[in-house]
Amino acid sequence: MGKTLFDKIWDKHVVEKIQDGPSVVYIDNHFIHEVTSPQAFKGIEQRGEQLFRPKQTVATADHNVPTLNQHLPIKDELSRMQVEQLINNCEKHGVELYGLGHPYQGIVHVIGPELGITQPGMTIVCGDSHTSTHGAFGTIAFGIGTSEVEMVFASQCVLQTKPKTMRINIEGALNKGVVSKDIILYIIAKISASGATGYFVEYAGSTIRALSMEARMTICNMSIEMGARGGMIAPDEITYSYMKGRAYAPKGGEWDKKKAQWEQLYTDADAQFDMEININAADIQPMITYGTNPGLGIAVNAHIPVVQSITEEGEKKTIEKALQYMGLESGQSLIGMPIQHVFIGSCTNSRIEDLREVAALVKGKKKSDKVQVMIVPGSQQVAKQVNAEGLDRIFAEAGFQIRQAGCSACLGMNEDKIPAGEYCISTSNRNFEGRQGAGARTLLASPLTAAAAALTGVVTDVREIM
Template sequence: MGKTLFDKIWEKHVVKSIPDGPDVLYIDRHLIHEVTSPQAFSGIEQRGVNLFRPQQILATADHNVPTENQHLPIRDELSRKQVQMLTDNCARHGVELYGLGHAYQGIVHVIGPELGITQPGMTIVCGDSHTSTHGAFGSIAFGIGTSEVEMVFASQCLLQSHPKLMRIRVEGELAGGVVAKDIILYIIARISAAGATGYFVEFAGSAIRALSMEARMTVCNMSIEMGARGGMIAPDETTFAYMKGRPFAPQGAEWDRKVAEWRQLVSDADAVFDKEIVIDAAAIAPMITYGTNPGLGIPVTSNIPTLDTVADDMEKRVLSKALQYMGLEAGKPLLGMPVQHVFIGSCTNSRIEDLRMVASVIKGRHRAESVNVLIVPGSQQVAAQVKAEGLDKIFEEAGFVIRQPGCSACLGMNEDKVPAGEYCVSTSNRNFEGRQGAGARTLLASPLTAAAAAITGRVTDIRELIG
């Protein structure tokens, strides 16, 4: 029987299998940031243990950094302390750090791929659930807890149980106005926010193969939002073209050798998955969420479901509670509803392709006066590219505010918060209660749908603007 892509990588990284227990899995690359690493550093120091392989760790500051005046001392005391602790810990233990002011600083899941640090066939971990982003390159990438961060610090290994495997094939061509974020929101809405619990998911099919690397990262980024341990896509010519020449990608003869190796990273034709789902790409429309988990989503032109369409009592309670928090009514449309904020950023949609997409919609237009629009590039390199391509002028002329790189309004851990009771169309990945600030109401959508809302001041079908 053939092997899946996941198993080909997993088996090469098993150091030891524990009978009737987990595997000891070797980790190729460990990414860290200022929020989940301080306790882990303290743990190894208290035990008198050195970092086993510091050269395989990369650090950046992203979660609670300010996105204005990054050249000045951080005003928030907790944020300042966490960033300083990261700086001190990395200096003391010999870890490469791209902190504020560094040309490579940015959101951890943006800088890894853009620098060529993320590579096919790797095992990659980070104390952050959206580490699944890196699976777009054909790697096993997943988030870990602080105690596991300490474990990797000390041994470069983790105890991990082999997950069940799911393949989701998206076949056919996407309709106009439909992009990668719509694909993953559609899938999560279809199978629910818990529909892939216990699985590692491989995304495949002609529609997935047609996606750019930035788009594939968006899909894998949100695989965690349907309960999956992670998501992955087999590497191909699109992957290699994206990686070639990046700062930490292999060079010369080593590049050729690695590409030949990476070409073998595909699921065999007779590989068996525990579960398979096939989706017709043509059935996917521009999506938007209405609730308080990413599975509560609908096509932007559809009505919010009513309780009588939900069979499960628990799901009815979830829906009822979500609508109460969101201030929405079952059976009503979202289309045309006024919004007060638009956030375009996060590790899901802050890459240069996402910002080009937004610029293509808003060029020559201006934001609605009732809407505050925040553009936050995912890294210093993306920010530099925005300026080099003149996208900053398009954003400024449209009345959008451009900030410096960071996680920003994706989560309420920094100064970029949405006020209580107000609606934000967001390109981020989570719409939990209070995620963007206490009482904030989040509507997840693609960069295109977010751009449409910014221009009109309401939930809008992007197809009305692009024809």
């Protein structure tokens, strides 16, 4: 029987299988950031050990960094200390750091691919659940806890139980106004926020094949939002042309050798998955979430479910609690509802292609004066590209505030927060209670749908202004 893409990579990385236990899985690349690494560095030091393979770890500062005036010291003392500790730890242990002020700094899941560190066939981990992003290149990439970060420091391995495999096939052309964010929001709404727990997902089909690398990353990024251990897409010519020439990508003869290996990375025709889901791209409309988990999403022009019609008691309570927090009504349409903030950024949607899509829509237009719009490039390199292409002028003329690279208002940890009770259409990945700041109300959507709302000041079906 043939092998799945997942199995091909997994099998190459198992150092040994513990009897009746997990496997010792070798990790090719490890990314770290300031929030989930300090305790791991401390742990390894307390054991009197050195990092086993420090050259296979790359660090950046992203969660805690301000997105304005990055040349000044960080105002928040605890944030500053955490970022300083990362600098000290990296220096002491010989880890490459792309920190504040470095031209490569940015959100960890934006810089890895953009620098060509992320390559097909690798195993990649990071103390961050959105590590699944890197799966877009045909890697096994997943988020880990801080104890596991310490395991990688200690041994360049983690202990993992082999997950089950799932394939999601998406076929056909996308409707007008529908982009990859809508695909993944549609899938999560369909199978729920826990629908893929215990599985590693491969996305396949003609719709996926036609997507750019940026669009594929958006899909893999949100795999965790349906509980999946990770998500992956087999590499192809689109992958190779994205990678070629990037800082860490192989060069010359080495490139050809590697490419020949990468071309073997696909699921064999007769391979079996534990679960398969088939989706018709024509069924997908621009999506938006109304609730407090990413599975509570609807087509932007649809109505919130009628709570009384839900038979499953747990689900009913979840939606009731969500609607209460969100200040929304059962059965309501969101179209035309005023919003106060638009956030375009995060490891889900802050890459150059996302920002180009937004710029194309808002060119020559002005934002609603009832809305504040933050646009946060995912990395210094994306920011540079934005300027090189003149997108910064389009955004400035539209009244959007362009900020500096970082996680920004995705997670309510740095200075960028949404005030309590106010609505934000966000291109990020989580709409949990308080995620963007205590009491903030998040509606997840694509960059296009977010930009449409920025122009009108209300929830808008982007197809009507395209």
